[in-house]
Amino acid sequence: MRLKIVAGNWKMNLDFEEAEDLISAIADELENIDLGHAEVVICPPFPYLEMALDIAIESDFSVGAQNISHFDNGAYTGEVSARMLASMDVDYCIVGHSERRKYFNETDEIIAKKIDQAIEHEFITIFCCGELLSERQAGKHFDVVREQIEKAVFPLSEKEFYNIVIAYEPVWAIGTGVNATPEQAQEMHAYIRNLIASRYGKDVADETSILYGGSCNSKNAPEIFAQPDVDGGLIGGASLNADEFIEIVKAIL
Numbered sequence: 504m505r506l507k508i509v510a511g512n513w514k515m516n517l518d519f520e521e522a523e524d525l526i527s528a529i530a531d532e533l534e535n536i537d538l539g540h541a542e543v544v545i546c547p548p549f550p551y552l553e554m555a556l557d558i559a560i561e562s563d564f565s566v567g568a569q570n571i572s573h574f575d576n577g578a579y580t581g582e583v584s585a586r587m588l589a590s591m592d593v594d595y596c597i598v599g600h601s602e603r604r605k606y607f608n609e610t611d612e613i614i615a616k617k618i619d620q621a622i623e624h625e626f627i628t629i630f631c632c633g634e635l636l637s638e639r640q641a642g643k644h645f646d647v648v649r650e651q652i653e654k655a656v657f658p659l660s661e662k663e664f665y666n667i668v669i670a671y672e673p674v675w676a677i678g679t680g681v682n683a684t685p686e687q688a689q690e691m692h693a694y695i696r697n698l699i700a701s702r703y704g705k706d707v708a709d710e711t712s713i714l715y716g717g718s719c720n721s722k723n724a725p726e727i728f729a730q731p732d733v734d735g736g737l738i739g740g741a742s743l744n745a746d747e748f749i750e751i752v753k754a755i756l
């Protein structure tokens with residue numbers, strides 16, 4: 504049975520005290536929830552990872568990094584390596600987010616190197632893919648997503664691929680308040696699962712968690728998560744409010 508996941512991507516938000524309050528509130532609320540075969544992941548900014556990990560020890564969530572360097576080690580000022588994060592016991596990392604592609608010029612090639620680093624250090628990697636509005640309007644959304652996955656993920660062996668979670672995040676839905684419809688999400692998730700089946704086989708595809716991301720909130724999550732190929736969500740803005748985030752978590756149970 505594949506894992507259901509709700510992951511919160513806090514991006515570059517909150518000061519330390521606000522972050523600590525939010526994560527403590529989420530931890531408190533999780534105490535009253537039986538997650539069963541589901542996982543909650545919190546991805547705070549780098550400086551708050553240790554605090555999040557400390558709270559996670561007593562709670563029922565995992566901690567993820569929002570980014571990792573594509574370099575292994577050395578004179579790369581400002582970078583944070585997979586090796587460093589692994590040594591802190593961070594379990595998850597996000598790679599290929601559209602904001603990294605757009606603002607930091609991350610290409611499919613750089614993203615592939617980041618995935619290699621993540622795999623080498625045994626992270627569960629949430630790989631983000633998704634099309635621009637113009638690409639969807641031109642009817643190219645399936646091709647764009649296929650190319651992103653083929654270039655960055657499909658070089659992995661079957662064994663390595665087991666540590667990949669896919670997040671389909673149409674760029675036009677991220678932070679815009681305009682979510683994909685449940686039908687649009689299901690259509691793309693089924694397409695992605697078929698792609699995975701054609702590369703790694705049906706059993707692997709059936710075990711792969713495919714998350715939806717893009718203006719997901721407590722109102723639209725139940726219908727989106729009810730789709731057969733949607734296994735949870737990568738949540739940006741709505742993960743910054745504990746009550747809202749917890750309602751989204753409940754929608755995968």
Ligand code: PEP
Nearest residue numbers: 677678716717718739740
């Ligand atoms: C994201 O950044 O991964 C995301 C899905 O953001 P939002 O939920 O704010 O659209």
